Amino acid sequence: MEPAEMIGIDFREPGGPDVMRPVTMPIPAPGSGDVLIRVAGTGINSPDLQQRRGRYDPPPGASPILGLEVSGEIVGLGDGSDRYAVGDRVVALCNGGGYAEYVAVPEGQVLPVPEGWNLLAAAALPETYFTIEQTLVLRSGLAAGMAVLIHGGAGGIGGAAITICLAYDAKPIAVVSSLEKADYARGLGAFAVIDRTREDFVIRTKELTGGLGADRIVDIVGAENMERNFEAAATEAVILQLATLGGQRAELNAGLIVSKRLSILGSTLRPQPRQVKAAIADSLLRGVWPAIDHHRLTAPAIRYFALGDVVAAHRAMEQREHFGKIVLVTAFGDQFH
Numbered sequence: 001m002e003p004a005e006m007i008g009i010d011f012r013e014p015g016g017p018d019v020m021r022p023v024t025m026p027i028p029a030p031g032s033g034d035v036l037i038r039v040a041g042t043g044i045n046s047p048d049l050q051q052r053r054g055r056y057d058p059p060p061g062a063s064p065i066l067g068l069e070v071s072g073e074i075v076g077l078g079d080g081s082d083r084y085a086v087g088d089r090v091v092a093l094c095n096g097g098g099y100a101e102y103v104a105v106p107e108g109q110v111l112p113v114p115e116g117w118n119l120l121a122a123a124a125l126p127e128t129y130f131t132i133e134q135t136l137v138l139r140s141g142l143a144a145g146m147a148v149l150i151h152g153g154a155g156g157i158g159g160a161a162i163t164i165c166l167a168y169d170a171k172p173i174a175v176v177s178s179l180e181k182a183d184y185a186r187g188l189g190a191f192a193v194i195d196r197t198r199e200d201f202v203i204r205t206k207e208l209t210g211g212l213g214a215d216r217i218v219d220i221v222g223a224e225n226m227e228r229n230f231e232a233a234a235t236e237a238v239i240l241q242l243a244t245l246g247g248q249r250a251e252l253n254a255g256l257i258v259s260k261r262l263s264i265l266g267s268t269l270r271p272q273p274r275q276v277k278a279a280i281a282d283s284l285l286r287g288v289w290p291a292i293d294h295h296r297l298t299a300p301a302i303r304y305f306a307l308g309d310v311v312a313a314h315r316a317m318e319q320r321e322h323f324g325k326i327v328l329v330t331a332f333g334d335q336f337h
Contacts, residue, residue, distance in 0.1 A: 002036075002075055002076070006024070006026075006102045007101050007330075007331075008022070008097075009023075009065065009066060009099035009307065010025070011052055011066075013054075014052065014053055014054025014055075015053070017310075017314040017315050019052065020066075022308050022310075027101075028097065028102060030076050030077065031078050032078050033106055034104045034106055035074050035076065035077055035078065035081055035090075035092075035104070036102060036103075036104050037070060037075070037090065037092060037102065037103050037104075037110075039072040039100060039103055039330050039332065040070075040071050040072045040073070040330060040336055041072070041120040041327045041328065041330070041333045042067045042069065042099055042100075042327065042328045043067075043068075043125075043126070045068055045069065045156055046157075046220075048066045048067065048068065048314075049314060049318065052314065058270070059270060059271040062270070063094075064096065065097045066099045067094055067096065067098020068094050069092070069098060069125070070103055071092075071113060071120065071123035072090065073087065073090075073332075074089075083107045083110070084110060089119055090110045090111060091110070091112075092105040092110045092111070093105070093281070094126075095109075095270065099307065099328060100307075101330050101331070108275070108277060108278025109130075109274065109281055110281070111281055111289065114289060115292075115293040116295070117299070118336055120329060120333055121327075124156075124300050129160050130277065131160070131242065132218070133164060133284050135240045135242060136161060136164060136165075136216060136240060137168065137287065138280065139265055140216055140265060142164075143168070144170060146171065146216055147173060147191075147205075147208070147212075147215050147216075148173065149173050149205055149214035149216070149218070150165075151219045151220055151221055152175070152220045153176050154176045155220070156325050157218070158218070158220075159185075159324065162185060162189060163188060163189065163288075163297040166291070167291040167297060168287065170216075171191040172189070172191055173191055174186075174190040174194070175194045176193060176196070177197055178321070181323050182195050184323050187298060189297070192204075201228070201232060202228050205232040206232070212235075213231075213232055213233050213237060215238075216239075217229050217233055217238075219240065219241055221243075221244070221246035222244030222250070223247030223248055225246060227250065227253055227256075230252075230257065230260070233262055236262070239262060239263070240265050240267070241265065242266075242267060300324045301324030301325070302325045302326070302327055303324070303325075305326065305327075305329065306329055307328045313326050313328060
């Protein structure tokens with residue numbers, strides 16, 4: 001029998017990490033087609049920081065609690081939920097609510113914990129893997145042999161892009177900002193690494209691709225990179241704009257877009273309907289989970305913090321030297337350290 005209340009992380013107003021605090025709140029009830037998960041670990045992602053700062057409001061109907069990915073054990077089923085059973089250990093893409101001891105999630109957004117994976121480490125997978133699977137694979141048509149330029153190659157999104165490229169036999173080229181991050185990206189399996197503090201990423205990309213340029217570009221920087229991405233791109237390349245951390249407005253060379261026949265795709269995952277997210281989960285299960293199960297893909301570097309230490313965890317993620325992932329651990333998750 002599950003308790004009626006749980007510990008979750010609340011913040012009363014937008015601001016810095018100090019606005020967050022653990023509070024007691026009711027355990028959510030799973031709706032039709034949902035499962036209730038007792039959370040072991042919950043990953044921290046850039047959208048969490050943006051929401052805490054007041055720059056990324058949750059979509060209508062979503063939980064206002066931070067947290068977009070969890071791992072844990074199913075302890076309850078909503079009406080019509082039949083994909084999983086109570087007791088199954090799973091990972092899930094949340095619509096919010098992950099920074100808590102329990103969360104209700106549509107069953108289509110739930111995946112089994114990869115074979116041989118620690119339950120806490122698995123919490124670092126869903127948000128970034130769903131994002132890259134949808135954009136790089138389903139929308140841009142990633143194929144074997146493609147050269148993929150990945151900005152922020154040592155971050156959560158970048159690390160997921162590297163590993164998913166490997167699952168589909170593409171060639172990930174990681175752009176990073178330090179020697180330590182370069183070593184990390186190589187450890188994940190990057191085909192090549194460009195240190196943008198020492199090298200020109202356009203020139204180096206052309207060198208690595210025999211002058212052709214990158215077939216796909218994953219960018220989280222935005223305005224600061226946009227025109228140079230056009231220069232680094234191959235003819236008929238697709239540029240995936242997943243964030244704008246380096247600015248939102250830029251002057252564009254429309255001539256390059258036309259002459260190279262470039263496509264630019266933008267995306268935000270959280271507001272999309274559950275049917276879309278379920279389709280992404282099915283694609284991951286077919287195309288990526290087998291590679292994880294057979295140990296073809298390397299797990300990200302993870303730092304763990306207790307759920308109650310969420311302030312320190314957010315501060316750690318905001319540091320420039322941060323790379324890999326950060327996971328918050330609940331009392332239930334302590335046993336999996």
